Amino acid sequence: MPCNDSRDCIAEKFNENAAQYDRQRRKLIPCFNDFYSIPVSVMNTAKTVPAILDMGAGTGLFTSFILEKYPRANITLIDISEKMMEIAKKRFANYPNVNYIVDDYTKHEFNTKFDMIVSSLSIHHLTDDEKKSLYRRVYSLLNEDGLFLNADQVLGHTPFIDALYKNDWQNKIENSGLTREEIDSAYERTKLDKMSTLHDQLNWLKESGFEDVDCIYKYFNFVVLFGRKINRLV
Template sequence: MSFEHSDVKIKFDENASQYDGQRKKLIPCFDDFYSIAISLAETKTKNPQILDIGAGTGLLSSFILEKYPDAFVTLIDLSEKMLDMAKERFVANQNITYIIDDYTKIKFDRKYDVVISSLSIHHLSADEKKQLYQNIYSSLNQDGVFINADQVLGQTHFMESLYKNDWKNKVERSGLSKEEIQSAYERANLDRMSTLSDQLKWIEDSGFLDVDCVYKYYNFVVLFGRK
């Protein structure tokens, strides 16, 4: 595990118990952001194999299980404490597998119909993102889909400044405490975001078809690719 990944693990371990309660206040476009990601997760299989990369507390997986209640879902995350929250969420579901590991290092031993991720891949370096997209492509069944609901870097310094200022202005008015806001800013300092254009190219270069940014709200995006 690299130093940077260790930092991410520590910060998310610290915030695990408060994570879900803060989501709507830290993601101004929360409803569209998650609902569009789920709407893109189309498969003909009634009990699909689904992989949630950087699953955290299982928030995105909880939404996809509303759509596919008989799905088999694998959650992988660095943070054991975040996955502990997911285990509490899914305590009655026997179709959930939990992996505490660095998803940039692991080789998945099965094929999936849907691979999803939310607010995780932006913590990776450019090279790690490229390799991960290749690994995701290899892990999908034919006609499988990949959906990444994440954050991207502004294409120019001006646009990045605009994105950051808009987010900070909304967070400051969100009702979160000063301590919660400071913690969010500290986690944001660990971000290693890449531009939208770079990410779309890397996903396409990995072999995906129909690659698109289906939704965008400042730096919050939902990216799609099909095998």
């Protein structure tokens, strides 16, 4: 039976794929190493114990790289998929400084602010209006001098460019070594995508109040977006 609410669909699909998620990442993301290492490399703060929020954290893959840089950071993971979060809890069983929330990050009421907020391969499931609203919300949740990093996928700015992106990705995963079932499952999950263009998202970040907004990495439609909340009183 098809699910009626898109959030339910997302939770259902990612619950189904939770056990295989990490193993498939390197094959489904052709630029895997850069895609995760570059955002971590610019996550710089003077605080030795920063407060970090990972939105759409899934199995905690992105957070695992962050903890290599900031092992003492207080990290909050939020994701709508209970099965994905169960895997994250096992992954970070030896990290008492990692907290978990199973909820929709577009609606959850956070009771604290953060020094850095990150997300990877999640925000592209939101509509344009939801992205705009989320970027404003992220800005409000950051402390002064806080950073926002979004490693995600974008829509090509013309139909030709978008087809170029999609064809490249399809050609690579067809030859990735994944099984036919895994590849078909990946194609099925793309039906949940609501990607927006890079240009639009950079503008929405600026409109939300972020400074030094940039796309610091791009590989076809895989991008890393950066924004900073500056202390306007200085």
